[in-house]
Amino acid sequence: MAKAAKTAAGQGPARASRKGRWAFWAFGLGTGIALGVALPTGLLLLVGLLPTAAAFASDTHPDKTTARPVLYLNLAGLLPALKTLWLGGHDLAALASLLGDPWTLVLAYGAAAFGFALARTIPYAVLLVLEARAAATMKQLADRQEALREAWGDAVVEEANRLVARAAAAAEKKAGGG
Amino acid sequence: MAGREFEIAGYLVDPGRPLAGLVGGGLQAFAARPARGEGPAAFAVRCRHHHPPRVRVLERLPEPEHVPNLLVPLGRGWHGAGEEGPELHILYALPPGAPMMLPGERRAPLGETDLIQNVAKPVARVLAELAERGITHRGIRPDNLFRSKAGGPVTVGEAFALPPGFCQPAAFETPAMAMCAPAGKGEGTVEDDLYALGVTLLALATGQWPLAGLDDRTGIRLRLERGSLAGLVGSARLPASVATLLRGLLSDDPGFRPSLDEIALWPGGARARPLTARAVRKATRPFDFAGEQVLDARSLAFAMANRWQEGVKAVRSPALLAWLERALTDQQLSERVEEILAAESIGASDGDLLLCRLLAALDPQGPLWWRGSALMPDGLGALLAEAYAAPVPSRERQRDLADMIEAQAICRYAGEHLDRPGMLEIDKMGRLARAQARARVLGAGRERLLYQLNPGLPCLSPLVRRAGATTLPALLAALESSAAGSPPGGGAPTPLDRHVAAFIGAQMEGAVDTLLAAAGDADRPEEAGLATVKVFARLQRLQKGPPCPNLARWVAAIAAPAVATWHGKAARERVEKALPEAAATGDFSVLLQVLDDPASREADRAAFAEAAATFARASAAGFALRAEAPLRQAEAARLGGLAAQAVALALLGGTVLMLAGS
Numbered sequence: 083m084a085k086a087a088k089t090a091a092g093q094g095p096a097r098a099s100r101k102g103r104w105a106f107w108a109f110g111l112g113t114g115i116a117l118g119v120a121l122p123t124g125l126l127l128l129v130g131l132l133p134t135a136a137a138f139a140s141d142t143h144p145d146k147t148t149a150r151p152v153l154y155l156n157l158a159g160l161l162p163a164l165k166t167l168w169l170g171g172h173d174l175a176a177l178a179s180l181l182g183d184p185w186t187l188v189l190a191y192g193a194a195a196f197g198f199a200l201a202r203t204i205p206y207a208v209l210l211v212l213e214a215r216a217a218a219t220m221k222q223l224a225d226r227q228e229a230l231r232e233a234w235g236d237a238v239v240e241e242a243n244r245l246v247a248r249a250a251a252a253a254e255k256k257a258g259g260g
Numbered sequence: 261m262a263g264r265e266f267e268i269a270g271y272l273v274d275p276g277r278p279l280a281g282l283v284g285g286g287l288q289a290f291a292a293r294p295a296r297g298e299g300p301a302a303f304a305v306r307c308r309h310h311h312p313p314r315v316r317v318l319e320r321l322p323e324p325e326h327v328p329n330l331l332v333p334l335g336r337g338w339h340g341a342g343e344e345g346p347e348l349h350i351l352y353a354l355p356p357g358a359p360m361m362l363p364g365e366r367r368a369p370l371g372e373t374d375l376i377q378n379v380a381k382p383v384a385r386v387l388a389e390l391a392e393r394g395i396t397h398r399g400i401r402p403d404n405l406f407r408s409k410a411g412g413p414v415t416v417g418e419a420f421a422l423p424p425g426f427c428q429p430a431a432f433e434t435p436a437m438a439m440c441a442p443a444g445k446g447e448g449t450v451e452d453d454l455y456a457l458g459v460t461l462l463a464l465a466t467g468q469w470p471l472a473g474l475d476d477r478t479g480i481r482l483r484l485e486r487g488s489l490a491g492l493v494g495s496a497r498l499p500a501s502v503a504t505l506l507r508g509l510l511s512d513d514p515g516f517r518p519s520l521d522e523i524a525l526w527p528g529g530a531r532a533r534p535l536t537a538r539a540v541r542k543a544t545r546p547f548d549f550a551g552e553q554v555l556d557a558r559s560l561a562f563a564m565a566n567r568w569q570e571g572v573k574a575v576r577s578p579a580l581l582a583w584l585e586r587a588l589t590d591q592q593l594s595e596r597v598e599e600i601l602a603a604e605s606i607g608a609s610d611g612d613l614l615l616c617r618l619l620a621a622l623d624p625q626g627p628l629w630w631r632g633s634a635l636m637p638d639g640l641g642a643l644l645a646e647a648y649a650a651p652v653p654s655r656e657r658q659r660d661l662a663d664m665i666e667a668q669a670i671c672r673y674a675g676e677h678l679d680r681p682g683m684l685e686i687d688k689m690g691r692l693a694r695a696q697a698r699a700r701v702l703g704a705g706r707e708r709l710l711y712q713l714n715p716g717l718p719c720l721s722p723l724v725r726r727a728g729a730t731t732l733p734a735l736l737a738a739l740e741s742s743a744a745g746s747p748p749g750g751g752a753p754t755p756l757d758r759h760v761a762a763f764i765g766a767q768m769e770g771a772v773d774t775l776l777a778a779a780g781d782a783d784r785p786e787e788a789g790l791a792t793v794k795v796f797a798r799l800q801r802l803q804k805g806p807p808c809p810n811l812a813r814w815v816a817a818i819a820a821p822a823v824a825t826w827h828g829k830a831a832r833e834r835v836e837k838a839l840p841e842a843a844a845t846g847d848f849s850v851l852l853q854v855l856d857d858p859a860s861r862e863a864d865r866a867a868f869a870e871a872a873a874t875f876a877r878a879s880a881a882g883f884a885l886r887a888e889a890p891l892r893q894a895e896a897a898r899l900g901g902l903a904a905q906a907v908a909l910a911l912l913g914g915t916v917l918m919l920a921g922s
Contacts, residue, residue, distance in 0.1 A: 090416055098353070108304075118577075121325070122792075128879050143901070145901060145906065147897070147900075147901030147902075147904065148901075148904075150904075150905045150908065151904040151905050151907070151908035152908075153908075154565060154905070154908035154909050154911065154912040155908045155911055155912065157912055157917040158908075158912040158914075158916075160910075161915050161916065161919055162915075162919060165919050175896075177643075179571070186711050195910050200904040200907055201901065201904040201905075201908075204900040204901075204903045204904040205897045205900020205901060205909070206297060206894050206896070206900065206901045207900065207905075208895075208896040208900040208903065209892065209893060209896030209897075211887075211896075212892045212895060212896050213892060216885050216888070219881070220885050220886075223878040223879075223882050223885075224880075225879050226874070227875055227878050227879070228872060229870050230758055230875045230878075232829070232870060233828060233829050233830070233871065234828060234829065234871050234872075235829060236825075237827060238827075238868065238871050238872050238875050240876065241868070241869075241872035241875075242872045242873075242875035242876040242879060244872075245873060245876040246876050246879060246880065248633075249735055249876075258519060
């Protein structure tokens with residue numbers, strides 16, 4: 083029984099690990115194909131998508147909420163270089179010329195960094211909005227309570243506390259009975 | 261005021277013309293005449309507060325035409341204003357002549373026929389008429405029988421302006437009644453009236469006042485030792501028919517006294533059965549009680565009762581039991597005394613109750629003795645009135661009576677005399693009196709007992725004492741006058757003090773007891789104030805009393821804390837504002853409507869409940885919001901991640917489109 087529980091508990095991380103390995107091998111296979119079929123493009127991708135690889139490797143979230151934006155923007159930053167490579171003959175010389183231009187990698191890596199920044203800042207912004215909404219609701223409730231206290235005095239607080247205590251006791255009793 | 265006539269029940273009473281010899285007990289009688297038209301010449305008896313008249317008897321008396329030989333009140337009313345307030349005056353028609361004999365007087369003896377036909381039979385008829393209504397007279401004595409110089413049947417004088425038997429000299433009472441305090445004799449029975457008639461006949465037959473020259477105690481002891489007949493008649497020579505009648509009337513056993521019907525047919529009925537009395541059981545040797553030699557149980561009880569402290573000491577003496585058993589040879593009494601001593605020795609009962617029980621056992625016809633004073637249990641009310649309502653109330657007497665009630669002496673007395681009629685009622689009365697005296701809530705307690713047992717007693721509250729209020733409307737009026745002062749009631753904290761509350765409780769026969777108790781709850785002033793208003797509102801409504809603005813203002817001030825019983829601030833402000841206006845109307849129902857209007861009160865309660873529920877819901881929502889902070893963080897991470905992916909994807913798409921277009 084304990085063994086089964088242990089196995090069940092270990093299934094989640096094991097599945098994630100398998101998925102990570104699969105992604106790793108898929109990425110390696112893709113890169114291999116790219117290097118084999120289109121060596122300059124493959125080399126450009128290999129060098130240009132290093133931040134993405136790092137992001138996927140470090141992102142432990144099952145949905146890869148950080149790695150994906152990094153991937154998308156890393157790719158967007160590398161697209162001008164890919165276009166130049168493809169339109170410029172698609173050979174190693176063109177690749178060398180491109181990689182020799184510091185703006186190529188600055189653009190790709192900078193875009194990846196922007197993607198990383200997006201992935202990290204937007205949740206905070208959302209949290210700020212949610213907290214602001216909650217705070218506004220709580221203030222409304224507090225204002226309502228203050229108005230009630232003003233109109234009915236402290237007795238209303240005592241009565242409300244009594245009601246809450248009674249409800250809690252009833253819930254406890256129900257839970258105990260169930 | 262002396263000499264200035266005042267009107268009572270259609271008669272003008274002249275306080276400047278006192279009349280002697282018409283009433284006893286230290287009361288004053290004044291000449292009276294009809295105020296309008298014609299009517300019999302009359303006299304008015306001025307009653308005393310602390311010796312209350314027999315109000316219940318006055319209400320049940322027959323019409324004068326049914327008892328032509330009795331002075332029946334023509335009317336009554338209150339008059340006077342002084343330290344003790346107005347006093348009750350009872351009006352009677354003047355009797356046809358002078359009293360038959362004055363105390364201590366010697367007169368020519370009446371003839372046998374005159375005695376039977378004009379004294380015994382008219383008095384018996386009066387007693388029979390009263391007995392039909394369950395009333396005793398308790399004032400049959402020669403100086404209270406009147407007749408004109410022309411002779412004819414006597415007229416029986418008044419006996420209702422004082423507690424029953426109050427004016428009766430000891431010689432005209434049975435030994436047991438004669439032992440009692442004047443105010444504590446109780447209503448008694450027709451047999452007591454018959455005994456008094458017997459002594460009266462004896463006095464008129466011999467022309468001498470019975471037991472003249474002897475003090476009351478000696479007279480009682482003489483009758484106990486020798487029996488009433490021998491003690492009273494002595495060696496006097498009496499006509500045969502009168503002697504036979506007296507032998508019955510003066511019997512110490514009430515069962516041997518002739519009935520009223522027998523007297524009405526006398527001497528015809530006398531021969532129907534012999535009338536004789538049992539002899540007093542004497543001991544073979546005297547019992548030495550503190551130097552006093554006694555030969556019979558009743559005399560011993562009387563001696564011990566009169567020397568209470570020595571009696572308490574002597575009660576456990578083995579000599580007493582030995583004397584009862586060996587000298588008196590009364591085995592039954594000896595066993596009963598032994599039982600009492602054994603029962604009382606179990607607990608730590610004080611000697612007063614032990615002696616009280618012992619005396620009741622020794623003298624089966626005797627009164628209830630307590631600390632040297634005797635009473636018949638139904639005379640408790642008048643004794644309480646005497647102790648509380650006297651111009652200078654006796655604290656010691658009050659304490660003695662309170663101790664007697666608390667010790668259940670009345671119940672114990674009834675328990676010793678279960679063979680006597682009415683003892684179950686006496687036992688019940690004793691228990692109720694104790695329960696009432698023990699009660700501490702407002703409207704109950706000793707004060708309530710006082711008013712319950714004395715329906716005609718004016719309210720003794722310092723607030724209204726001078727007003728002599730004996731009815732609820734009079735009490736309301738008196739309280740209104742008292743409240744008009746500055747400060748109201750002379751600074752008294754409330755118009756509903758213990759006496760006023762007890763008076764109201766007794767008059768309303770328990771209908772407002774709950775409200776009175778609430779009005780006295782000092783721990784809950786808001787409820788007390790509201791209850792006070794309710795009491796007066798009910799009083800005013802039931803009595804259809806006039807407005808009492810001063811009293812209402814006073815009560816409104818007391819009820820001010822009741823404003824706090826309203827939940828809503830707006831409602832409280834409304835009530836506070838309306839209170840003075842309502843009080844100014846003097847109508848307590850208006851005051852109550854402002855303070856406790858049921859519809860508004862219900863609305864206030866419902867709104868308060870809703871507000872409390874809303875408050876509770878808001879609290880719960882606040883708690884929930886605070887508790888959901890981790891959930892919000894997770895949600896923000898999820899939504900933020902999705903948003904970042906969407907933005908990144910959009911930028912990627914835009915870049916593709918831009919590059920494709922360039």
